[in-house]
Amino acid sequence: MTTAFDPIDLGGLRLANRIAMAPMTRSRAHGPGLSPTAATAVYYAQRASAGLIVTEGIQPSAVGQGYPDTPGLHSDGQVAAWRAVTEAVHAAGGRIFAQLMHTGRIGHPSLLPGGLTPVGPSAVAARGQVYTADGPRQFVVPEPLDEDGIRQTVADHVSAARNAIAAGFDGVEVHGANGYLLHQFLAPNANTRTDAWGGDPESRARFAAEVVTAVAAAVGAHRTGLRLSPGNTLGDIDEPDPAPTYLALLRALEPVGPAYLHIMETGERNLTLELRKRFGGVLILNARTVGRPSGPQELALVEDGTADLVSYGTLFLANPDLPRRLRAGGPFNTPDRATYYGGGERGYTDYPALGA
Ligand SMILES: Cc1cc2nc3c(=O)[nH]c(=O)nc-3n(C[C@H](O)[C@H](O)[C@H](O)COP(=O)(O)O)c2cc1C
Numbered sequence: 284m285t286t287a288f289d290p291i292d293l294g295g296l297r298l299a300n301r302i303a304m305a306p307m308t309r310s311r312a313h314g315p316g317l318s319p320t321a322a323t324a325v326y327y328a329q330r331a332s333a334g335l336i337v338t339e340g341i342q343p344s345a346v347g348q349g350y351p352d353t354p355g356l357h358s359d360g361q362v363a364a365w366r367a368v369t370e371a372v373h374a375a376g377g378r379i380f381a382q383l384m385h386t387g388r389i390g391h392p393s394l395l396p397g398g399l400t401p402v403g404p405s406a407v408a409a410r411g412q413v414y415t416a417d418g419p420r421q422f423v424v425p426e427p428l429d430e431d432g433i434r435q436t437v438a439d440h441v442s443a444a445r446n447a448i449a450a451g452f453d454g455v456e457v458h459g460a461n462g463y464l465l466h467q468f469l470a471p472n473a474n475t476r477t478d479a480w481g482g483d484p485e486s487r488a489r490f491a492a493e494v495v496t497a498v499a500a501a502v503g504a505h506r507t508g509l510r511l512s513p514g515n516t517l518g519d520i521d522e523p524d525p526a527p528t529y530l531a532l533l534r535a536l537e538p539v540g541p542a543y544l545h546i547m548e549t550g551e552r553n554l555t556l557e558l559r560k561r562f563g564g565v566l567i568l569n570a571r572t573v574g575r576p577s578g579p580q581e582l583a584l585v586e587d588g589t590a591d592l593v594s595y596g597t598l599f600l601a602n603p604d605l606p607r608r609l610r611a612g613g614p615f616n617t618p619d620r621a622t623y624y625g626g627g628e629r630g631y632t633d634y635p636a637l638g639a
Pocket residue numbers: 305306307308309339340382384458460461510547569572575576577594595596597598623624
């Protein structure tokens with residue numbers, strides 16, 4: 284029987300096990316020009332026993348930033364700073380993909396340089412509030428991307444993906460989940476376009492398909508992953524019938540063949556199984572759990588073949604040596620919510636390993 288502690292091949296890259304660290308924004312890009320710091324390298328290197336680390340969401344362009352102090356991959360300084368992170372992870376024997384996260388309408392002008400306004404598929408504001416330096420503010424109406432804007436945004440993802448490879452990442456994960464830009468195009472309540480980028484499921488899937496296709500063409504499909512969260516209501520997303528849109532997206536990506544699909548599951552398992560059946564690559568599953576974070580129970584999803592890898596968010600945040608602890612059946616450090624976002628080394632690099 285295959286277990287989560289067995290190695291696996293990911294697009295020619297050997298992963299030591301099938302336990303992935305899920306992407307987690309930490310809002311600690313305190314280096315020059317929104318770049319990671321020495322502490323970031325320590326934080327990820329501490330977690331190098333993951334089969335695969337997926338970084339926090341990284342904005343591919345200045346306008347793609349939706350939260351304070353998140354890092355980018357669109358300047359030479361950021362590339363140099365990320366190189367120190369990937370070197371530290373590789374020296375510790377780990378594998379690391381950069382998550383490219385364009386937050387689209389989830390953002391605020393006060394977070395953006397030079398009077399930029401958040402962009403989106405349509406002039407539809409998300410209901411809810413965003414955290415800014417001046418406290419919570421209502422989301423604004425985004426500037427709808429025109430044809431040129433769409434081309435530029437695809438190109439920004441491509442150039443960030445190239446930068447990721449230049450910085451030594453093993454690959455990139457395109458963020459198509461959790462209510463951010465790609466998800467906004469997929470969802471009928473955020474995308475009310477009537478042109479080639481909206482309307483039926485194929486047209487709503489087109490932008491995500493173009494981004495992944497272009498990124499894969501630039502850095503290789505074997506180094507390209509995609510995160511999806513069908514039906515996830517984060518960021519005021521409403522997808523009453525997600526299956527046709529996500530199946531259309533996978534159909535469009537068939538000729539591309541991305542290395543993996545990372546599903547953040549918030550709905551029924553049936554759709555996960557359906558997507559797995561239609562996808563030729565590796566499936567990483569961040570399983571739906573109710574009232575608790577992913578835990579040791581989820582290892583069984585690899586054993587029964589539901590997924591190829593399982594990913595852990597909060598448990599990995601708090602347990603740098605998570606695979607070892609999962610193998611031992613615990614104990615686990617408790618994550619401290621107060622230090623999830625922002626701040627310094629507390630709640631970042633000071634969670635102890637077993638026996639430390
Ligand atoms: C502090 C924090 C930050 C997160 N940031 C991101 C992110 O940048 N990108 C993303 O795709 N998901 C993000 N997530 C979601 C996680 O990847 C994961 O799906 C979620 O925590 C559920 O998994 P769990 O039960 O193992 O914690 C974040 C979660 C947490 C707790």
